[in-house]
Amino acid sequence: MNFISSAYAQEAGQNPPEAGMMQLALMVGLFVMFYFIAIRPQRKRQKEHTELVSNLGKGDEVVTNSGILGKITQLDDNYLTLQVADSVELKFQKGSIHAVLPKGTLKSI
Known part of the structure; x- marks a missing residue:
């Protein structure tokens, strides 16, 4: 049995500590992008329509x-x-x- 080579193989599969921060930054970036592409324009249109209806x-x-x-x-x-x-x-x-x-x-x- 080659114990040393299997120990190196286990260590290679672990993520470095910086990978968790990169994943978090990516998730936050995706949410910000989704907000500016989908949520913000929809709220603006909804506000304009509510104003239009109230001014009839x-x-x-x-x-x-x-x-x-x-x-x-x-x-x-x-x-x-x-x-x-x-x-x-x-x-x-x-x-x-x-x-x-x-x-x-x-x-x-």
């Missing part, structure tokens, strides 16, 4: 997430009523509004 008013022309264009005729805490044609009104949740259109857009379409 009666008479605004809007487009919904489903692509329906209409004019707001009635507002509630959670719902709004859109006039999409002369005698057609639809009720939507406020969160389903995608964008506010400039005044007069519905007449030009």
Whole structure:
């Protein structure tokens, strides 16, 4: 039995103490990169949408997430009523509004 060569083989498989710090730095770096690529832009879009929904008013022309264009005729805490044609009104949740259109857009379409 060759005891010395097997002892060297066991020692070679162990990680040096610096390897743990490198792995930790890599994990922190990946989290920071993920934050700036995914989390931060999503929070910014969510904040902009919340601001858009809170600033809605009666008479605004809007487009919904489903692509329906209409004019707001009635507002509630959670719902709004859109006039999409002369005698057609639809009720939507406020969160389903995608964008506010400039005044007069519905007449030009």
